[in-house]
Structure formats: structure tokens, C-alpha cells
Amino acid sequence: MSPKTLYDKIWDEHVVHEAEDGTCLLYIDRHLVHEVTSPQAFEGLRMAGRTPRAPEKTIAVPDHNVPTDPTRVDGIKDEQSRIQVEALRANAKEFGIEMYDVDDNRQGIVHIIGPEQGWTQPGMTIVCGDSHTATHGAFGALAHGIGTSEVEHVLATQTLIQQKSKNMLVKVEGTLPPGVTAKDITLTIIGRTGTAGGTGHVIEYAGSAIRELSMEGRMTVCNMAIEGGARAGLIAPDEKTFEYVKGRPHAPKGAQWEMAVEYWKSMRSDEGAHYDKVVEIDASEITPVVTWGTSPEDVLPIDGSVPSPEDFQGGKVDAARRALEYMGLEPGTRLSDIEIDTVFIGSCTNGRIEDLREVARIMEGKKVKDGLRAMIVPGSGMVRLQAEEEGIAQKLQDAGFEWRMAGCSMCLGMNPDQLAPGERCASTSNRNFEGRQGYKGRTHLMSPAMAAAAAITGRLTDVRDLA
Numbered sequence: 001m002s003p004k005t006l007y008d009k010i011w012d013e014h015v016v017h018e019a020e021d022g023t024c025l026l027y028i029d030r031h032l033v034h035e036v037t038s039p040q041a042f043e044g045l046r047m048a049g050r051t052p053r054a055p056e057k058t059i060a061v062p063d064h065n066v067p068t069d070p071t072r073v074d075g076i077k078d079e080q081s082r083i084q085v086e087a088l089r090a091n092a093k094e095f096g097i098e099m100y101d102v103d104d105n106r107q108g109i110v111h112i113i114g115p116e117q118g119w120t121q122p123g124m125t126i127v128c129g130d131s132h133t134a135t136h137g138a139f140g141a142l143a144h145g146i147g148t149s150e151v152e153h154v155l156a157t158q159t160l161i162q163q164k165s166k167n168m169l170v171k172v173e174g175t176l177p178p179g180v181t182a183k184d185i186t187l188t189i190i191g192r193t194g195t196a197g198g199t200g201h202v203i204e205y206a207g208s209a210i211r212e213l214s215m216e217g218r219m220t221v222c223n224m225a226i227e228g229g230a231r232a233g234l235i236a237p238d239e240k241t242f243e244y245v246k247g248r249p250h251a252p253k254g255a256q257w258e259m260a261v262e263y264w265k266s267m268r269s270d271e272g273a274h275y276d277k278v279v280e281i282d283a284s285e286i287t288p289v290v291t292w293g294t295s296p297e298d299v300l301p302i303d304g305s306v307p308s309p310e311d312f313q314g315g316k317v318d319a320a321r322r323a324l325e326y327m328g329l330e331p332g333t334r335l336s337d338i339e340i341d342t343v344f345i346g347s348c349t350n351g352r353i354e355d356l357r358e359v360a361r362i363m364e365g366k367k368v369k370d371g372l373r374a375m376i377v378p379g380s381g382m383v384r385l386q387a388e389e390e391g392i393a394q395k396l397q398d399a400g401f402e403w404r405m406a407g408c409s410m411c412l413g414m415n416p417d418q419l420a421p422g423e424r425c426a427s428t429s430n431r432n433f434e435g436r437q438g439y440k441g442r443t444h445l446m447s448p449a450m451a452a453a454a455a456i457t458g459r460l461t462d463v464r465d466l467a
């Protein structure tokens with residue numbers, strides 16, 4: 001038998017039927033639904049007189065539109081949000097799907113709650129009507145976003161019609177320098193490969209720097225596989241993965257646990273497996289980075305300067321010109337001289353407990369600069385609780401941060417947390433598109449440590465320069 005990649009193995013384990021042209025019907029182990037991409041899917045199901053094939057394999061959670069204002073538990077005041085959350089609630093009830101509602105501590109960003117509840121496990125196929133489903137790939141699962149009609153298909157049949165992608169390997173070997181985090185790895189990869197570098201591929205992240213990352217760091221890396229153009233990103237499971245899953249509410253128990261771990265151990269690429277594309281990165285050369293433009297590939301080390309359109313070639317020249325205009329930046333300006341108005345710490349990229357601990361560590365004995373708006377939005381109610389128990393929440397509030405309820409929040413302008421036109425934000429999220437965080441808002445992507453450093457100085461700042 002020829003050697004297989006991890007992706008090949010998960011794929012082969014899930015093929016229910018293969019058509020002559022290679023199109024496959026794939027079994028889906030886990031399905032997550034949120035309020036934005038599920039209403040039409042449920043409506044389609046209803047119209048067709050169908051019911052979910054396996055409702056126990058789906059979890060529903062509102063995250064995108066929910067306000068993060070602590071008073072929301074008394075009833076959502078924002079009309080639009082209320083309608084969408086109520087629709088999800090009604091659909092979950094009608095079709096027998098478990099839902100983590102806004103007054104439930106398990107509520108949070110869909111890609112944060114899956115791993116947190118042990119719902120996400122190695123070797124599984126996991127889908128959600130949301131592009132950042134790739135996050136779950138950190139557990140060695142094949143996880144990707146699907147469209148609304150596919151959400152309906154999965155609800156009705158627990159399968160998905162799929163064409164297989166190609167295999168891509170991104171290998172990050174070596175030791176990360178101090179102050180460099182998982183976010184810097186993933187942004188650096190996209191800076192190198194571009195937003196189309198992974199098109200048509202599933203990326204497997206490997207190498208000693210990836211293995212060294214915590215599970216949360218691995219989730220940050222896989223989360224942005226999608227910004228690198230890939231269908232999904234994944235990392236082979238190891239002891240760290242098993243340890244993370246163990247004991248969580250949906251994790252296998254007793255004898256089932258032993259059997260599961262045995263199986264999970266086989267979920268790794270074979271020696272000599274073929275990759276259609278290979279990218280190698282030396283971890284020791286990665287530095288803290290920020291984005292300067294309106295595409296996640298517009299990445300530069302923080303000690304650099306705003307580029308000039310002439311530094312680029314082809315279509316990117318005009319794109320860069322437009323990005324600089326939108327971002328209100330002059331070529332040659334030092335990145336560390338760029339002043340910001342807002343700091344957003346949260347999202348499915350960096351809204352987990354380790355991210356908050358890191359921010360708290362950097363803020364030790366420091367304050368958010370006067371006049372800045374700085375908010376921390378835990379990725380889930382569980383993260384929020386944990387941070388409160390550890391005393392981090394209080395410390396962060398004392399340092400000047402707003403402490404919010406869980407949700408997507410300012411990662412995208414679909415809820416009341418938005419930038420005002422022209423405002424500039426140091427953000428730990430994953431997309432810096434025009435208007436992403438609010439109409440005419442300007443986004444600089446970076447790690448939680450770098451966002452904390454920016455909160456202290458009021459400008460983009462190299463976290464390594466802080467005393």
C-alpha cells in the first residue's frame with residue numbers, strides 16, 4: 001500500500017460512495033450550526049418535509065450577531081440579533097438539536113466551543129457553515145466550512161458531496177525566538193505563500209515548531225489556513241492532543257477512551273507520503289508581525305516600514321495603492337509609529353484562555369493608554385469563567401480593558417461592537433478586509449501579545465521593546 005497523508009487517511013475512512021469521476025459522498029461526524037448560515041438550511045428541510053438524520057451529531061450556538069454587552073442575558077435588545085437568535089432557538093427546538101443559548105456558559109464562538117466541549121476529536125470529519133471551521137483541524141480532524149445548501153444536506157443526510165483536495169505540507173522547523181507566537185507563525189506563512197497559496201489544497205502543518213505549540217496555539221495556526229486559501233488545515237494528533245480532549249464533556253469515556261486513543265495514534269502521515277506542494281519555514285527567522293493593508297497577506301515584521309506600491313508587481317501594485325489609501329498610510333512610515341484608537345482581543349483565532357493569560361502577563365503593572373478603547377471578548381462563556389476564576393478578568397479590567405460576554409464581537413461588523421469610520425484597530429482576529437470591523441474601519445492583525453503592547457503605548461509596538 002502506498003504511504004498516505006493524514007488527510008488521505010481521514011478521507012478514506014469517511015468515503016461512503018465514490019462516483020466514476022472521483023466525486024465522493026463523505027460521512028460527516030460532527031456538525032456545528034450558528035445563527036447566520038443556518039436559517040435557510042432549516043427552512044429548506046422544513047419545506048421538504050425532512051428531519052435531521054442524526055440530530056445528536058449537531059450542536060447549535062449563536063455567536064456572530066449576539067451583543068457582548070453583559071446585560072444581554074436579561075433579553076437581547078438589539079432587534080436584528082434577537083430575531084436571529086430566536087430563529088436558531090426555534091429551529092433547534094423543532095429539530096431536536098442541542099443549543100448553547102446566550103444564558104448558558106457553554107455559549108461562545110462556534111470554533112471555540114467545539115474543542116472546549118470535547119466535541120472536536122482526532123480523525124473526525126467536522127463541518128460548519130463557516131469558513132474558520134479549519135480551526136478544529138488542530139486536533140487532526142478534517143474540518144472545513146460549507147455553504148448553506150450544504151448545511152441542509154448535512155442535516156438531512158449526515159453526508160456531504162465532495163471532491164478531494166490536493167495535499168500541501170507546511171513545515172515549520174526550529175525554535176521560535178522570544179516574543180514570537182502561533183499568530184506570528186500563521187501570519188508569516190500567509191505573508192510568504194499569499195492568500196491563494198493553498199488554493200485547492202488541504203494544508204498539513206508539521207515540524208518541531210508546530211509540535212512545540214500548545215493545542216490552543218495549534219488552533220490559532222489552523223484557524224488561518226483559510227486566509228492562506230486552503231480548504232482546511234490540520235495537524236497530526238499527539239499526546240498533547242489526547243491530554244487536551246481527555247475528560248471533556250463529549251470526550252469518549254472508560255474503555256471507549258482507550259480504543260479511541262489507539263485509533264487516533266494511527267492518524268498521522270506515513271513516512272514517504274506524497275505532498276503536491278511543500279513550504280518550509282525556519283522558525284528561528286520568524287519575528288512578531290503585523291498587517292499593514294487590507295489582505296491577510298499584507299504582513300510585515302513590526303520593525304519594518306509601510307511599503308510603497310512600487311515594491312509590488314502585477315495586480316498587487318494597484319491593490320497596494322488602494323490598501324494604503326484605505327488604511328490612511330504613507331509609504332515609508334515606520335510601522336511602530338502608527339497610532340491606534342482601539343484594541344480588540346478576541347475571535348476564534350485568539351479568544352482562548354491562553355491568549356487572555358498572555359495579555360494579562362504583558363499588562364502586569366501597566367495600563368491601557370488614556371483615551372484608547374480596549375476590549376477583551378472571551379471566545380466562550382467557559383473562557384470568561386476561567387479567566388474570572390484565575391483573577392485575570394479583574395486584572396485586565398483594572399488595567400483599563402472592557403470585559404465582555406462571549407461572541408464574534410468586533411471580529412466582524414455584524415453586531416453592535418464596531419469601529420467608527422476612520423478608526424484604527426489593533427486586532428487579534430483573522431481578517432483585515434475593508435469594512436470588516438465596521439464601515440471604513442481600519443484593521444491591523446497581530447498576536448494577543450502585540451495587541452497588548454499596542455494597548456499600552458497607543459501605537460503598533462514591538463512587544464519585545466516593552467521593559
Ligand SMILES: CC(C)[C@H](C(=O)O)[C@@H](O)C(=O)O
Nearest residue numbers: 036037064129130131132412
Ligand atoms: C458569517 C460567516 C459565514 C463568516 C465565515 O464563513 O467565515 C464569518 O464567520 C467570517 O469570519 O467572515
Ligand code: SF4
Nearest residue numbers: 132347348408411412
Ligand atoms: S470570530 Fe470572526 S472569524 Fe471567527 S467565526 Fe466569528 S466572525 Fe468568523
